[in-house]
Amino acid sequence: MTTYVPVAETEARQEPGAPHYLNVTHGFRSWALTLDHKRIGLMYLIGTVASFLIGGLLALLIRVHLWKPEGAIFDPELYNQVFTLHGVFMVFFFIIPAIPAALGNFVLPMMLGAKDVALPRLNLASFYLWLCGLVLATIAIIFGGVDTGWTFYTPYSIQTPTAVIWMGLGIFMVGFSSIFTGLNFVVTTHKLRAPGLTWFRMPLFIWAVYSTSLLQILATPVLGITLLLLVFERVYGIGIFDPKMGGDPVLFQHFFWFYSHPAVYIMILPAMGVISEVISVHCRKPVFGYRMVAFSSLAIAVISFLVWGHHMFTSGQSEWAMMAFSFLTFFVGIPSAIKEFNWVATVWQGSVALTTPMLYALVFLIIFAIGGLTGIFLATLSVNIHLHMTYYVVAHFHYVMMGSTAIAFFAGVHHWWPKMFGVMYSEAWAKLSCLLIFVGFNLTFLPQFIMGSQGQIRRYATYLERWTPYHQASTVGAVILGVGFAIMVAYLLHSLLGVRKARRNEWGGVTLEWDSPSPPPLENFERPPVVTREVYDYSVLNPKS
Amino acid sequence: MHTPQEAGGHGAGHDAHHHGVVVPAPPGFVPHVVAHHFDTAEAEFSADKLAMWLFLATEVLLFGGLFAAYFYYHGVYPETFKVGGHQLNWRLGALNTLILLFSSYTMAMGVRAAQLSQKALMQKMLGITVLCGLGFLVVKYFEYAAKVSHGLVPARWFSDHDHVMAGVENGHLFFNFYWTMTAIHGLHVLIGMLLILWVMKGGAKGRFYGGYYLPVDLVGLYWHLVDLIWIFLFPLLYLVP
């Protein structure tokens, strides 16, 4: 064993032409049956990005439809289906698996200095469960779609003639895929850390994914049983959520949000982990308040189980319950704010390299601040009653999920792209695309805050004349956003031609994955790494001569 | 310590490279090769065991959702649940409880036998455990058949033609819970039996011995959980207070 010394610029240890995980074997079977976490991560990356593009296309259609007050494309029934599918694809098939299953699968074992995740077969099985879920969702679309919204509220989801059963089973499968991924990561983090890699030497991405994994394990089974009960409701009328049978539809909301509030942290926590890595590497500084950032991930994971009622302030809860939920929701803002302030403090006086990943991280800092603060407004009982079911909620949710999580996902994709594929993309095009995405995103959703605060209700296929300018601004923003993403797809695919090869340590990071060739060999490291330094210790890097 | 793998020259499947640690086995057993990404057999054992415990936690939470709904409606319709509970045959329920408790004992004995490399005893104990599972399902079948004959079936087909639930509100709700919870549990029993049979197949080939009995242990944990869930289901459904 050798002591791990990160290499900033040199390619000396990388034999040219040495086989790496992408070309060590060939053929369909070598991918379909692979147990290599990097290949599985890559398959997830392709799958989740494809889901994102489908969901994004649906979003564009929604925005184009809302160009006119009377609606430009769909009849109202079809509109309901389109926004439901947009939500389902984005939430269950993109955001939830994107960072943990795609980036996490690739990066987490490498950051730990492991050869693979603890349970490689389970890892592959998770991927196929995810794929089965996607197939079932596709079947659901063919057999009449779903028009309940991504929340599947009863009793409407019991009555609608659309294919709720297929979609419910699809999401059930995706849920278990998510559980198994989380389980795998928890075990990997506990059992496969490199010698010397103590808990407080772990990169913050690991802390974030670990906390996420706990949420996946503890919350997702409840979604599983909820969807199963909904399926039973439709198959044989179990009656638990059906008021006609003596059941209580509000119970469904409790069950659903008991999962789905933690689920929004399943979505945002790994994003926060990515941001910690990106900011540290591209500012060449340890993350300010490392332990606080690490613990705030765990704090978020714990508190997020106690706030689900804030989705139901108008559904009929006792006043005391509502006050408790409102208070706890304010409370969960604290660990999030700790992270935000610590990131800003990390950038402060760092040697900031304005690379594409860093630009995305800065975009995240701005948008997450807005998304987080508007969440505090929504947690306030009296304000919530006014804003409930308006575009304000839509805007808040998208600032946090799209503007923060998806942006962090793309920060991560750009950050680890050279490691994953051994090639670099065009930074010029990447920065242009980042700019378009930033502008387009804000133009899409800022007007929604305004019209929502003035009472524009969400999820309707038509709207009053007076909202036209806001909706049209929003649509223009969505188109700009679409162009930004189209450019991104183009330059990323182009980079795969290998015009510009990536260096071993493209950005000068000091976490273990940068101590491996780009792309890494099958078992990640040329020799088993041993960690002897504190985390984010950049002093060992050879300064660029 | 094994040397790190030279890159290349082997298939992508992990089975293709045999550089894992080999756990010595007594004569007549097949030595276990530790998965390549673990340094020691202990690391592999503790990782897989932690994974199983976490999986069992998800099972508990899955049933936890059902139990939460049960308690909620028990609170809303106490009479319904009381009258409904009386329709169930508590003697058969108790018999099944005893069967499963006994099977947990034989399962534990099977694991013990595996630890001691006593192949024949292990196979015998696991075999008895499977038979207990089968017995449980047979008893369940007779219980189900009796309920069907009274029309006490899940909601859409609930007829209650003997009017046993006529005096209470939403009589079908209790039986919806009964059928759903016991059916999901029964499915777990069935899966557990299949898993034990799978372990027995490996046992017959001599795969499990003192140095490596992980699958026996893990399936055992699963089986104990299935029993434990029944220990909660039995009083909640058959002996409703």
Ligand SMILES: [Cu+2]
């Ligand atoms: Cu929430």
